[in-house]
Amino acid sequence: MQATRLIADRLINLSAIIGSVGLMAEMGIILTDVIGRAAGVPLYGSQDLVTMTMVFVVFSGMAICDRTGGHIAIDVFERFFSNRFNRAIDALSAALGAIIFLAIAWTVYESAKLSIMLNLATNLLDLPKVWFQWALCALAVMTSLGMALRAVELGFSGRDVRHDGLMR
Amino acid sequence: MSPMIIGVTGLAALFVLLMIRVPVAFAMFVVGFFGIASLNGTNAATSLLASETFTLASSPELVVIPLFILMGNVASATGMSRQLYNAAYAFVGQVRGGLASATVIGCGGFAALSGSSVASALTMGKVALGEMDRYDYDTRLSTGVVAAGGTLGILIPPSTGFVIYAILTEQSIGRLFLAGVFPGLLLLAMFVATITLLCWLRPEFGPPGPRTSIREKLRALLGAAPIVAIIVFTIGGIYGGLFSPVEAAAVGAGLVIVLGFMSRTLNVFELWQATRQSIVTTATVMLILIAAHLLNPFLALSHIPDAVGAFITGLDMSFYSILAIILLVYLALGCVLEGFAMMVLTLPIFFPIITQMGIDPIWFGVLVVLTLEMGLISPPVGLNVFIVKSVAPHVPLSTIFYGVMPFWITMLVTLAILVAFPQIALFLPNTMLD
Numbered sequence: 001m002q003a004t005r006l007i008a009d010r011l012i013n014l015s016a017i018i019g020s021v022g023l024m025a026e027m028g029i030i031l032t033d034v035i036g037r038a039a040g041v042p043l044y045g046s047q048d049l050v051t052m053t054m055v056f057v058v059f060s061g062m063a064i065c066d067r068t069g070g071h072i073a074i075d076v077f078e079r080f081f082s083n084r085f086n087r088a089i090d091a092l093s094a095a096l097g098a099i100i101f102l103a104i105a106w107t108v109y110e111s112a113k114l115s116i117m118l119n120l121a122t123n124l125l126d127l128p129k130v131w132f133q134w135a136l137c138a139l140a141v142m143t144s145l146g147m148a149l150r151a152v153e154l155g156f157s158g159r160d161v162r163h164d165g166l167m168r
Numbered sequence: 169m170s171p172m173i174i175g176v177t178g179l180a181a182l183f184v185l186l187m188i189r190v191p192v193a194f195a196m197f198v199v200g201f202f203g204i205a206s207l208n209g210t211n212a213a214t215s216l217l218a219s220e221t222f223t224l225a226s227s228p229e230l231v232v233i234p235l236f237i238l239m240g241n242v243a244s245a246t247g248m249s250r251q252l253y254n255a256a257y258a259f260v261g262q263v264r265g266g267l268a269s270a271t272v273i274g275c276g277g278f279a280a281l282s283g284s285s286v287a288s289a290l291t292m293g294k295v296a297l298g299e300m301d302r303y304d305y306d307t308r309l310s311t312g313v314v315a316a317g318g319t320l321g322i323l324i325p326p327s328t329g330f331v332i333y334a335i336l337t338e339q340s341i342g343r344l345f346l347a348g349v350f351p352g353l354l355l356l357a358m359f360v361a362t363i364t365l366l367c368w369l370r371p372e373f374g375p376p377g378p379r380t381s382i383r384e385k386l387r388a389l390l391g392a393a394p395i396v397a398i399i400v401f402t403i404g405g406i407y408g409g410l411f412s413p414v415e416a417a418a419v420g421a422g423l424v425i426v427l428g429f430m431s432r433t434l435n436v437f438e439l440w441q442a443t444r445q446s447i448v449t450t451a452t453v454m455l456i457l458i459a460a461h462l463l464n465p466f467l468a469l470s471h472i473p474d475a476v477g478a479f480i481t482g483l484d485m486s487f488y489s490i491l492a493i494i495l496l497v498y499l500a501l502g503c504v505l506e507g508f509a510m511m512v513l514t515l516p517i518f519f520p521i522i523t524q525m526g527i528d529p530i531w532f533g534v535l536v537v538l539t540l541e542m543g544l545i546s547p548p549v550g551l552n553v554f555i556v557k558s559v560a561p562h563v564p565l566s567t568i569f570y571g572v573m574p575f576w577i578t579m580l581v582t583l584a585i586l587v588a589f590p591q592i593a594l595f596l597p598n599t600m601l602d
Contacts, residue, residue: 016444016447016448019444020440020443020444020446020447022447023235023238023447023450026234026235026418027235027418027422030414030415031418031419031422034415034418050231050414051226051227051228051231052226054225054227054230054231054234055222055226057447059225061451062455064448065451068448070448070452071191071192071194071452071455072191072192072452072509073189073192074186074187074192074504074509074549075189076187076504076548077188077189089188089190092190093189093190093191100194103217104218107214107217107218108221108222110214110218111218111219111222133222136221136222136225
């Protein structure tokens with residue numbers, strides 16, 4: 001289990017790095033476009049680059065968001081429930097999250113087939129839309145696996161990794 | 169089963185899932201997906217899931233969210249709140265309750281850099297609580313003022329609260345930002361008036377700090393000048409037509425990073441941490457938004473918003489009575505629900521009623537964001553109170569909640585003023601953008 005957690009955390013870390021680089025790139029692209037526009041040479045296709053980078057920024061953060069307990073939950077009644085019940089809810093929520101992300105990956109994968117068939121691409125740079133849909137699928141699957149592992153850990157050992165730092 | 173019964177069953181299931189601590193986004197996903205599947209078939213639900221997920225994740229308007237979050241996180245990391253606090257302190261610190269007033273003014277300034285109330289409360293708490301302790305401020309006042317002052321973060325633009333409202337209701341982000349300026353300044357002034365009144369009634373609450381010379385005042389003002397310049401350039405740039413809100417967010421984030429490196433208050437590691445934290449927050453917000461785009465069509469298909477709208481408008485009550493009921497619901501929900509989740513869950517039901525009644529959606533947005541702010545300091549889940557507790561662990565939670573009560577009442581009065589005088593919110597957007 002420890003080895004699996006180590007691999008999962010490394011993948012989550014990698015995903016977070018991709019998202020962070022994406023966010024900085026997004027800022028850089030927009031800044032270049034704004035400065036370029038002021039100088040009369042706007043960056044061609046900046047909107048395409050920014051919107052497609054956004055896919056990475058959003059979905060790269062999902063795995064680390066779950067790993068670090070970033071999802072909002074209403075915990076007003078937590079203290080009224082037994083520890084066992086709370087742990088069961090945590091495990092079930094993690095399993096539910098895993099299913100949701102798997103469903104996202106599957107439905108987006110199916111719609112990617114349509115994008116290939118219709119040759120869908122971005123407006124200016126003509127970047128195939130399917131690349132980004134596949135990236136979204138891969139990141140969603142990674143998030144789903146991370147959540148599934150967390151559910152298993154909670155269910156079998158009671159360990160809640162959200163309180164621990166990432167293993168490196 | 170009729171769509172209405174399916175809708176009510178779905179809402180009951182959502183309520184149960186939320187109360188047993190299932191994450192808000194997951195609960196909305198499950199109810200939205202199965203609700204649509206039962207009303208329109210599984211194919212409709214899966215198609216919507218695929219299209220909404222990719223559309224939202226690659227939406228050009230939503231790029232503003234991670235960038236403003238990044239700007240706020242970097243500003244927190246650089247300790248810019250310290251300079252803002254020092255400048256405010258140099259001018260008002262020597263009067264009774266002056267340090268508390270300086271904290272609120274600093275919070276207002278920091279709010280213009282960060283769209284987050286939590287970031288405002290956290291950074292200003294680190295700066296101001298120690299100072300107020302040093303001058304023997306009553307802990308109820310010092311902690312209460314930081315928790316309440318922090319809430320200015322989502323009223324004074326740029327505000328993530330307004331961005332989310334704009335996306336959910338298809339309103340202009342620029343108009344909402346403008347509409348938040350005067351109410352934000354009004355609330356700031358009301359907070360300062362509350363502090364002055366409290367310290368006038370109980371002088372031991374906030375003893376005056378030492379006087380500062382003209383030179384010290386000028387030095388403090390110069391220290392804050394670059395930050396003020398960034399705020400003016402970023403927000404002013406949107407209204408001056410220099411750039412869009414998305415570009416303003418990127419320019420603001422870029423300038424804060426450059427200023428941080430130039431003033432040596434930011435290093436590469438801190439920037440990396442701030443960026444990483446930004447993608448986590450972005451993921452939290454975006455997952456709820458994607459889930460909302462599944463839940464909202466389900467509610468529309470079940471005709472619940474229509475039924476609630478028909479019921480409320482059929483009550484034969486005045487415009488203000490209906491508005492008061494809606495705001496009371498928000499205030500009550502604010503005590504148990506996280507503000508952002510509350511907005512996402514309630515707007516699909518209330519917004520159609522608002523538009524049907526002819527209420528200005530921009531004005532309503534300001535009122536909603538203000539009630540959302542009040543939720544941040546309302547017991548038992550006032551998030552800002554817990555943030556202050558994390559900065560001042562030795563202060564009991566009950567003391568902080570006691571301390572925020574005068575400010576909660578001040579916010580209620582401000583809400584009443586904004587309801588009575590919509591022009592306060594609408595003057596700027598109506599004059600500058602029409």
